[in-house]
Every structure is written in C-alpha cells, then in structure tokens.
Amino acid sequence: MSLTVVGSVAFDALETPFGKREKLLGGAGTHFALSSSFFTDVRVIGVVGNDFTENEWAVFKRHNINTDDIEVVADGKTFFWRGRYDYDLNTAHTLETQLNVFETFQPKPSEESKNSRLLFLANILPMLQKEVREQCPKAEFVAMDTMNFWIDSMKDAVIETVKVVDCVIINDAEARQLADEPNIHKAAKKIMSWGPKALVIKRGEYGAALFTKDEYFAVPAYPLESVFDPTGAGDTFAGGFMGYLASQAEITNDTLRRAMIYGSVMASFNVEEFGTERVDRLTHDEINERFRAYKRMTHFEEIPFERANSAT
Amino acid sequence: MSLTVVGSVAFDALETPFGKREKLLGGAGTHFALSSSFFTDVRVIGVVGNDFTENEWAVFKRHNINTDDIEVVADGKTFFWRGRYDYDLNTAHTLETQLNVFETFQPKPSEESKNSRLLFLANILPMLQKEVREQCPKAEFVAMDTMNFWIDSMKDAVIETVKVVDCVIINDAEARQLADEPNIHKAAKKIMSWGPKALVIKRGEYGAALFTKDEYFAVPAYPLESVFDPTGAGDTFAGGFMGYLASQAEITNDTLRRAMIYGSVMASFNVEEFGTERVDRLTHDEINERFRAYKRMTHFEEIPFERANSAT
Numbered sequence: 082m083s084l085t086v087v088g089s090v091a092f093d094a095l096e097t098p099f100g101k102r103e104k105l106l107g108g109a110g111t112h113f114a115l116s117s118s119f120f121t122d123v124r125v126i127g128v129v130g131n132d133f134t135e136n137e138w139a140v141f142k143r144h145n146i147n148t149d150d151i152e153v154v155a156d157g158k159t160f161f162w163r164g165r166y167d168y169d170l171n172t173a174h175t176l177e178t179q180l181n182v183f184e185t186f187q188p189k190p191s192e193e194s195k196n197s198r199l200l201f202l203a204n205i206l207p208m209l210q211k212e213v214r215e216q217c218p219k220a221e222f223v224a225m226d227t228m229n230f231w232i233d234s235m236k237d238a239v240i241e242t243v244k245v246v247d248c249v250i251i252n253d254a255e256a257r258q259l260a261d262e263p264n265i266h267k268a269a270k271k272i273m274s275w276g277p278k279a280l281v282i283k284r285g286e287y288g289a290a291l292f293t294k295d296e297y298f299a300v301p302a303y304p305l306e307s308v309f310d311p312t313g314a315g316d317t318f319a320g321g322f323m324g325y326l327a328s329q330a331e332i333t334n335d336t337l338r339r340a341m342i343y344g345s346v347m348a349s350f351n352v353e354e355f356g357t358e359r360v361d362r363l364t365h366d367e368i369n370e371r372f373r374a375y376k377r378m379t380h381f382e383e384i385p386f387e388r389a390n391s392a393t
Numbered sequence: 394m395s396l397t398v399v400g401s402v403a404f405d406a407l408e409t410p411f412g413k414r415e416k417l418l419g420g421a422g423t424h425f426a427l428s429s430s431f432f433t434d435v436r437v438i439g440v441v442g443n444d445f446t447e448n449e450w451a452v453f454k455r456h457n458i459n460t461d462d463i464e465v466v467a468d469g470k471t472f473f474w475r476g477r478y479d480y481d482l483n484t485a486h487t488l489e490t491q492l493n494v495f496e497t498f499q500p501k502p503s504e505e506s507k508n509s510r511l512l513f514l515a516n517i518l519p520m521l522q523k524e525v526r527e528q529c530p531k532a533e534f535v536a537m538d539t540m541n542f543w544i545d546s547m548k549d550a551v552i553e554t555v556k557v558v559d560c561v562i563i564n565d566a567e568a569r570q571l572a573d574e575p576n577i578h579k580a581a582k583k584i585m586s587w588g589p590k591a592l593v594i595k596r597g598e599y600g601a602a603l604f605t606k607d608e609y610f611a612v613p614a615y616p617l618e619s620v621f622d623p624t625g626a627g628d629t630f631a632g633g634f635m636g637y638l639a640s641q642a643e644i645t646n647d648t649l650r651r652a653m654i655y656g657s658v659m660a661s662f663n664v665e666e667f668g669t670e671r672v673d674r675l676t677h678d679e680i681n682e683r684f685r686a687y688k689r690m691t692h693f694e695e696i697p698f699e700r701a702n703s704a705t
Binding site: 119120168169263264265266267270284286287288290296297298299300301304305306307308325328335338339341342343365368369372373376377378379380381382383384385386387388 | 694
C-alpha cells in the first residue's frame with residue numbers, strides 16, 4: 082500500500098446559512114482518504130461504533146479505500162460533532178462534541194499500514210501521532226496536521242511530533258501560534274528548524290503556501306461564488322496533496338508544487354456541497370479540468386521591464 | 394504625457410514597533426507617482442502648503458515626476474496624518490488628521506494632464522474623482538481607488554464614479570462593503586456590472602487578485618520577513634500597476650497580468666522601510682529581480698494526473 086492515514090471517522094451534524102443536515106459522514110480520516118483515493122491506494126487507521134452502517138462503509142468501498150484498520154467497537158458509538166457556520170463561512174462554531182469511541186482510540190497499524198510509503202497523521206492527540214509515526218519507520222514521507230486546541234494545551238508534545246515528520250500541514254493561525262511569531266515567513270522558518278523539510282500553510286479563501294528549504298510557492302484558492310460547507314476542506318486538501326505525491330515515483334520540489342495544486346483542487350470541490358457529497362461523485366476529468374484552470378489563473382509571461390529612456 | 398494621478402501629497406508622522414518618525418513625505422499621490430515613475434512619465438495633480446520644502450520637491454525631481462499641477466497655497470499647510478501601527482501591521486490606527494490645504498482642494502488639470510493616456514484617481518472625495526475623470530475625456534484607461542470612509546458616508550457617489558472608470562483598485566473589505574456582498578467573487582461581479590472592465594482586489598499579506606470580463610488572476614504577496622511600514626503600499630501597488638500599463642502600447646489581459654506583478658513588486662519594496670525611503674533609491678535591476686522571483690514562486694508544470702489503474 083502506498084498511503085496510510087490515521088485520523089477520525091465521524092458523524093457530523095451541520096447548520097449553515099444554506100441548509101441543515103443531521104447525520105453526515107465526516108471526520109479527518111474520512112475526508113483525507115476519500116480525496117487521496119483519486120490518486121492512489123489508501124488505508125485508514127481509525128475507530129467507529131456500532132452505529133456505522135452499510136451506507137457509510139459503501140462510501141469507502143466505492144473508492145477502494147482499505148478499511149481493515151478501522152476498528153469497530155461493538156458497544157460504542159461513533160465520534161459525533163455538531164457545528165454551525167454563519168455567513169462568514171471561515172469559522173466553525175462547535176455546538177456539541179461527543180468523542181464516544183474516539184476518546185480511548187489506540188491506533189493499531191497492521192503490517193500493511195506499517196509498510197506504507199507515505200503516512201498522514203491527521204489531527205489527533207500529538208502523542209498518538211508520534212506513536213504511529215514510530216510504528217511506521219519505513220515511511221518515506223510523513224505529514225501531520227494539528228489544531229489550536231493541542232497547541233494551547235500541550236505545545237511541547239506537538240513540537241515533539243513535528244520533529245519526527247517530513248511535512249507539516251496547518252493553517253496560518255496555527256503556524257503563528259505554534260511558532261509564537263506573528264510574521265508567517267519567520268514562523269515557517271522556526272517550524273522548519275525543528276526538522277520538517279516542507280511546511281504547508283493553509284489560508285482558507287486566500288489559498289495555500291508551501292515552504293521548503295530553498296523555495297517558496299504560493300497558490301490562490303479556486304474562485305468559488307458559493308461555499309456551501311467548509312467542513313473537511315483542510316483534510317481534503319491534505320488528501321489531494323499526499324495522494325498525488327504517493328502517485329509519483331519521486332518527491333521533488335516540482336511534484337510538491339503540483340501536489341499543492343491538486344490539494345487545492347480537491348478542497349475546492351469539497352466545499353461545494355455538504356460533507357463528502359461532492360467529492361464522492363467526482364471524476365478525474367473534473368479534477369484535471371480544474372487543475373488546468375489553476376494554470377490559467379496563475380500564469381504570466383516573464384518579460385522583464387526595460388525603459389528606453391530611464392528617468393532613474 | 395502618458396500617466397497622470399490626482400491625489401494627496403502629505404506629511405505623515407508614524408509610530409510602529411520598529412521606530413518613530415515625525416515628518417515623512419507621504420500621501421497617495423506621492424506614493425503612486427514615485428512608484429509609477431520607474432515605468433513611465435508621470436504628472437501629479439495635488440496641493441501643498443508653504444511648509445513643503447526643497448527636500449520634498451527634490452524627491453519628485455529626482456524621479457522626473459512632473460509637479461506643474463501641484464498647487465502651492467502660500468498661506469496654508471500641507472495635509473498631515475499621524476498614525477500608529479501595532480505588531481499587527483495590517484491595521485493603521487489614525488491618531489491625528491489635519492486636512493489643511495487639502496480640505497478645499499479643487500483639482501485643476503492642465504492641458505497636458507488632460508491629454509494623459511492613463512489616469513489614476515487616488516482616494517479623494519468621489520465627486521472630485523468624477524470631475525477629474527470628466528475633464529480628461531481622452532484618457533484611454535482610467536483607474537480609481539476609494540476607502541471605507543466614502544463608502545460609509547456616500548456610497549452612491551462612489552458608485553457614480555465607478556461607472557465612469559475602466560478599473561477599480563480597492564482592498565477586499567472595501568469591495569465587500571461597496572457591493573454589500575460577503576463573497577468576493579460575487580462582489581466583484583456586481584462591481585463590474587456597474588461599468589469597469591477590470592477590478593483589482595488588494596489583499597495585503599495575501600497578495601492581490603485581478604478580475605476581468607473572462608479571466609481571474611491571483612498573485613501572492615512577496616514573502617517578507619519584516620514589514621516595516623505599510624503606509625502607501627496600496628498606492629505604490631497602483632503606481633507599479635498603472636505605470637507598467639502606461640509603458641505598454643496596448644492594454645490586454647496579458648499586460649494587465651504583468652502589471653499585477655509589477656504592482657506587487659513595487660508594494661513589496663515600499664513596506665521595507667519608512668515612507669518613500671526604499672522606493673526612492675530603487676533600481677530597475679532590483680525591480681526585475683523581484684519580478685523573476687514572482688515567476689519562481691508561482692510557477693508549476695501543467696501535467697494532468699493519469700491513474701494507470703483507476704479506482705473510480
């Protein structure tokens with residue numbers, strides 16, 4: 082197997098200005114796996130309860146996502162999150178969180194998962210992320226996400242995990258908070274000084290940026306006139322990013338750049354409808370069409386300015 | 394003459410976390426003219442008081458900026474602004490504004506200004522912007538700026554000016570406010586429905602975006618580890634943008650895209666030091682070097698994804 086993700090598999094309940102849903106398939110592991118499945122073979126390490134039905138498993142099956150490492154707790158309930166978005170769709174307001182089976186989640190990677198070439202540590206307890214990383218020593222390229230909650234409550238543990246990964250994928254507020262530095266370029270330098278050779282900063286409606294040792298690469302967000310449900314956009318980005326990298330024989334600055342575009346493309350589809358609905362029925366043609374649109378919206382001819390009669 | 398700007402010429406007093414200055418040459422007209430002077434011949438329509446000294450005039454002279462249309466009011470004082478930036482350099486806190494001679498400013502374009510091919514209406518009273526535009530009927534390409542203050546107090550007058558220009562250059566909060574629409578892409582459509590064929594949205598540390606009838610183009614901000622003084626960044630952007638366009642025989646989607654890059658390049662230099670200090674001693678080599686850096690930080694190879702053994 083080429084890509085493994087450890088992360089939540091969940092049910093979400095959502096209210097947005099555009100509608101309401103009581104039970105959507107969600108969770109970081111789900112959004113990541115679904116997105117990456119368009120590019121590579123993917124396995125999920127996670128846990129669900131007895132309320133997880135054939136309808137949910139069918140989404141994974143449809144996309145050939147390997148679920149052997151998703152533990153089913155017979156007397157437990159699946160992680161549940163209820164949230165609300167107002168017209169400013171940038172901020173999720175949490176109304177209710179039931180950790181349920183996720184509370185005592187102990188990831189148990191199978192031999193197949195341990196042999197994965199790429200590994201993504203979605204947003205879970207930083208100590209668990211580190212454990213999983215150490216259980217998969219053969220992984221060539223390991224990326225992690227995290228969130229403000231862990232940075233607030235156990236920053237040292239987050240940094241210990243950062244030290245053992247190749248790439249950190251977080252949003253700009255988290256990067257500033259993690260580095261304790263308001264300037265994002267200084268913050269990036271500090272985070273990379275702890276070990277990672279790549280840092281991806283997600284900027285919501287402003288796109289995303291990639292920092293590597295020698296290069297800086299920035300991509301805008303895809304222009305959308307309506308964002309329906311931003312839940313899972315970050316994990317869908319990470320899924321497109323890591324999925325594309327897994328499909329390539331070598332991870333270079335060039336493949337990382339294209340991975341940034343594919344991540345942005347996948348995230349742009351994710352937010353167009355509720356939950357996993359849009360990505361679930363996506364096609365490769367649609368993905369490639371939006372990839373080409375990215376080229377059009379960022380391309381310019383490199384013609385240096387020459388002034389015939391210079392005033393200065 | 395190829396480019397004329399109408400706008401403020403001012404003295405600024407500034408406090409930032411990096412230092413303090415009591416008297417800096419400033420004003421939208423100044424920053425715009427200085428920036429555009431690297432690309433084309435430029436004239437300023439403005440007004441100053443008797444406190445404007447040889448030191449200030451020398452900056453204009455050094456860059457061959459034509460100041461014939463800057464009126465000197467013998468018994469008046471130059472527009473003065475005192476502001477403060479905290480560590481969040483995105484927001485200017487106004488401490489003091491003395492309009493002085495600017496309060497009764499009546500732009501008086503000379504015949505030469507009226508014959509300008511391009512015209513920039515910097516942020517002044519919208520009715521004055523419209524008057525100047527109408528006094529320059531031969532201008533091929535007219536752009537305008539505005540600010541939240543005018544949108545709050547006289548939105549209709551702002552819209553009347555928008556209707557008679559070819560291009561609007563504003564920041565994203567102003568665009569949302571002007572269109573009364575939170576989604577920036579819908580806001581852009583609405584503003585362009587009033588007449589302009591181009592709309593530039595300035596996004597501070599997130600770069601800038603260009604909307605034309607058929608295209609969307611987005612550029613990141615140049616990565617800077619320290620921003621010293623953001624005053625005038627928007628006008629410096631507009632100066633690079635309009636200055637570059639004025640240097641080109643035709644204004645096309647391609648030249649507009651490069652103009653976006655030159656605008657971003659000039660703004661990135663402006664914020665590196667206080668007031669006009671950095672741009673004042675800029676060279677064409679430095680400008681072109683940063684233009685090339687823009688290519689490196691946005692370029693990716695267009696290779697559509699093909700999956701040998703598609704799972705979907």
